[in-house]
Amino acid sequence: MQRIMVVNALEPEESRIAVLEDSVLQELYIQPAGTEQYLGNIYKGRITNVERGIQAAFVDIGLAKNAFLHVSDVKAGNGESFLPTDSPTAKRRKDDTPIQNLIHKGQEIVVQVIKEPIGTKGPSVTTYVSIPGRSLVMMPGVVHYGVSRKIADEAERERLRKLLTELELPKDMGFIVRTAGVNARKADLQRDLRYLTSLWQAVEERIRSSQPPALVYQESDLVLRCMRDVFAPDIEEIVIDSEDVCRQVSEFLRMVGLGHRRLVKHYRGAAPIFDHYHIESEIQKTFHNVVPLPSGGSIVIDQTEALVAIDVNSGRYTNEADIEETALRTDIEAAREAARQLRLRDLGGVIVIDFIDLRLEKHRREVEKTMATELKRDRARSRVLRMSRFGLMQITRQRVRQGTKFALYDRCPTCAGAGLVRSVNSMVPHAMRQIRLGLSKKDVETLEVSTHPDVAERLANAKRQDLARLEEQTRTRIRIVHCPSFRPGQLEIVCHLRDGKKLTL
Template identity: 40%
Template sequence: MSEEILINVTPRETRVALVENGMLQEVQVERASRRGYVGNIYKGKVSRVMPGMQAAFVEVGLERAAFLHASDIVRLPAPLIGDNGDAAPAPTPPIGELVRDGQEIVVQVVKDPIGTKGARLTTHLSIPSRHLVLLPYSKVLGVSVRIEDEAERARLKETLVELLGETRFGYIVRTNAEGESREALAEDVDYLGRLWTAVQRDIETAKVGRCIYEDLNLPLRALRDLMRPSIEKVRVDSRETYERASRFAQQFMPELAERVEHYPGERPIFDLNGVEDEIQKALRKEVPLKSGGYLIVDQTEAMTTIDVNTGAFLGSRNLEETVFRTNLEAAQAAARQLRLRNLGGIIIIDFIDMTDAEHQRQVLRQLQKSMARDPAKATVYDMSPLGLVEMTRKRTTESLERQLCEPCPACSGRGSLKTAETVTYEIFREITRAVRQFEAKQLLVLAAPKVVNRILEEDSAAVAELEEFIGKTIRFQAEEHYSQEQYDVVVL
C-alpha cells in the first residue's frame, strides 16, 4: 500500500492530508485563531459543583467553563487496572467528596469545545511521545490492543519493565512501537521523564487559568501519530516547517527522517492527488459510488445518518445481487467518509434491505474491516431487521464541516427554504394583521425578487381582492439582498 502525508502551511492555517493509494483518507485542519485544546494541561479552579450531574464546571481560561465528570477524577488508591489500561468497574464517589467549589485542580482536555458545549476534562493526565504514553498518576503497564501479535506484546511489555526499573509511573505502549528496538523505547522513557519533571515544576508555580503543557502543533503531531514504515513520503510546502519537521524526525524517528521532503513545486501541494477537490466533496451531502449508487450523509446534533441508495446501478443479474453489491461498496465508502469528515458520536447507516442473511453478514464484515484502519475507536453493532447498522465513533474535535462551514444565513442551517408560494401567503397574513393594528393609507411590501415576481404575476388577482378587502393600496418592491424567506411590511 502506497501512503503519503501532505502538509500545507499558510500564515494562519495548517492542513495535513493522509493519502493512501492516491485517495484522500484523512484531513486535519489547525488555524492560528482556533487551535485545538485536546492534550493541553491547565491549572484550573472549580467554579461550580453539580451533585445532580455527578460533575463540576472548571474555569481553565477558555471561553466557556469546562466539564469534569466524577468518573474522570483520579482517586487514591486508584482502581485496579487491566493489561490494556482498562479500569475495573468501581463505584464512583459523590462528586462533592472529590472536589469543592473554589478548589484549584490540575486538569487535561480530552475533548475540545463542540457547538455550545465546553471542553471535557480529566485529571487522569497522559503525555504521549512517539512510542509511549506516560500516565503519571497510574501504575499500569499496558500495550495497545492494535498490536495483535501476542509474542510482540510480551516482548514490548518485558522491555518496558526492564527500562522502568523502580519507576512508579504508568505507561501505555502505542501502536507505533510495534517492531521497535529497546533503544527507541529507552529514548522515549528518558524524554517523557524529563518532560514530566518540567511539567511538575510548572504545576507548583502556575497560576489558575495558565496552560502548563501544550501538545505539539499540527505538523509535528502528524509526524508523531501518522508516521510509520508504510509512509513513503512526507511533503511539506513550507521551508521553515520542513526544517522543523526534519529536526523532529531526526530526533524521534531517524530511520524515517529521510522521507520528509520539502515541496517547492509551483502547483499547490493539495492539488496533488486531487486532495483539494476531495475536501470540497467531503462538505457535500451526496457521495457518489462507482457502481452508480450513492450515499446521503446527514450530520445533526444528535447523530449522523448515512442513507444508501442504488441510484442508476441496475446490476447484471437480479435485484438481490444488485443490492448486495451496492451495500458492499457503500460499507467501504461509509467508513472512508466517517474518517475523512471526522464524524463521531452515534452513527446510523441505512443499508438497502437485503433478504439473504449471508449477504447481511458479509456487508457487516466489510464495514468492520474498513473501520479497522481508522485510528479513532469505533464500535459497530449488528444489523437490525430494517437493515440499519448502529455504530459509535470516538470524537475529540469538531467535524470537518463544523470546522470549515457555518449555518446558512438564509435557512439557519435547516437545509431547506420556504417556497415563494409559502412566503407569499405569509405576507398576505402579515398585511391583514398590520392593517388591524395600525392606521395606514397604503402599505409597502419589501421582499426577495422571486417572491415579488410571483405575487405580481401568479397572485395579482389575489392582491386585487386583498386591496378591496382592506380598503388600502399595496405596493411591492423587490430587494436584491433579501433572502427568499425575508420580507417587511411597511405601513405608510
C-alpha cells in the same frame, strides 16, 4: 501498497496533511485558519459549580465557556488502575462515589481537554492527565503499565511488556506502549521515557507557579502531532511544500530517533502540492452529500445534530439477474467507502447506515465483517452493532472535535444551514397574515411591509385588491418596500402609530 504522507504547510493560516495509499486519499488532517486547538491541552483550573443532578462539575480553564467534567473523569487519588488502551486519556472510573464527595466549588484542579468545544457546548475535560510520546503514553498519578489493545500480536505484546519492566520507571506514573511502539527497541522506549519525564517536570513546575485559570501544557501543532501519531514505518515518503516545515520534521524525526529523515522531501513543483497529487479534488468531494461507488451505486451522507445518516443506493446494477449478489457487492463497496468517508470527514457520534436489504444472514454478516475490518484502520474508537433485518447498521464513533465540514464552512446566512428557504408562494399568504396582525393594533397610521423583491412584487400585483380593501376598512396606509438585501424568507412589519411611535412585529 505504496503509502506516502503529503504535507501542505505553505500557507501559514492553514496546515493540511494527507495520507495516500496507492494514490488514493485515506486520511486527512486539517488545522483550519483562525481556530485554536484545545484537544490534549492541560490546564490548571478552578471549579465554578458542582451539579449533583447530572453528577458533573464545570471548570473555569480560561476559555469562553467553562469545561464540563463528569464524575467518571474525576480521579479519586487512590492510585486507581485501568485497562490498557491506546486512548490519549485514561479509562474512566466506574465506582459510585458521588461527585460532591470528590470535589467542591472553588477547588483548584488540573484537567486535560478530551473533547473540543462543539457548537454551543464547552470542552469536556478529565483529571486523568496523560501525555503521549512517540512510543509511550505517560499517565501521572495512575500506577499501571500495559500495551495498547490495538497491538494484536501476542508475541509482540509480551516482548513490549518485558521491555517496560526493564526500564527504570518513575513512581506514581503509569505507562502504556502505544500502537506506534510496535517493533520498538529498548533504546527507543528509554529515549521516549526521558523525554516524557523531563516534559512532565516542566509541566509540574508550571502547575506550582501558575494561578488558575492557566494553560500548563499545550499540544504540538498539526504537523508534529501527525509525525508523532500518524507516521508509521510503512510510509515511504513524506513530501512537504514548506522548506521551514521540512527542517522541523527532519529535526523531530532525528530527535525521537526514527531515523527516517531521508524520507522527507521538499516539494518544489509549480502547481500546489495537493493539486499535484490530485488530493484537492478529493477533498472537495468530501463536502458533497453523494459519493459514487465503483460499481455505479452511491452512498448519500447527511449529518444532523443527533446523528449521521448514510443511505446506500444500488445505481445502474439493479437490472442484473442475481439481485442478492448485486446487493451484496454494492453493500460491501458501500461499507468500505463509508468507513473511508467517516475518517476523511471526521464524523462522530451515532452513525446509521441503511444498506440494501439482504435476504441471507451470511451476507449480512459479511457486510458487518467488512465494516469492522475497515474501521480497525481508524484511529478513533468505534463500535459496530449487528445489521438488522431491514438493512440498518448502527455505529458509534469517537467524536472529539467538530467534523471537517463544519470546521471549514460557515453556516449559510440565507437558510441558516437548513438547505431550504421559504418559497414565494408560501411567503405571500404568510405576509398577508402578518399584515392583518399589524392592522389589528391600535392607532396604526401606516403599515410598512419590507421583504424580498420577489415577494414584494407578488404582493403588489396579486394582492393589490386585497390590500386596497384592507386599507379602506382600517383607514390605514399599507406600504410595500422592496429590499434586495433581504433573504427570500425574510419579512419585517413596522407599524407607524399616530403619535409618532413605531411598533415592529
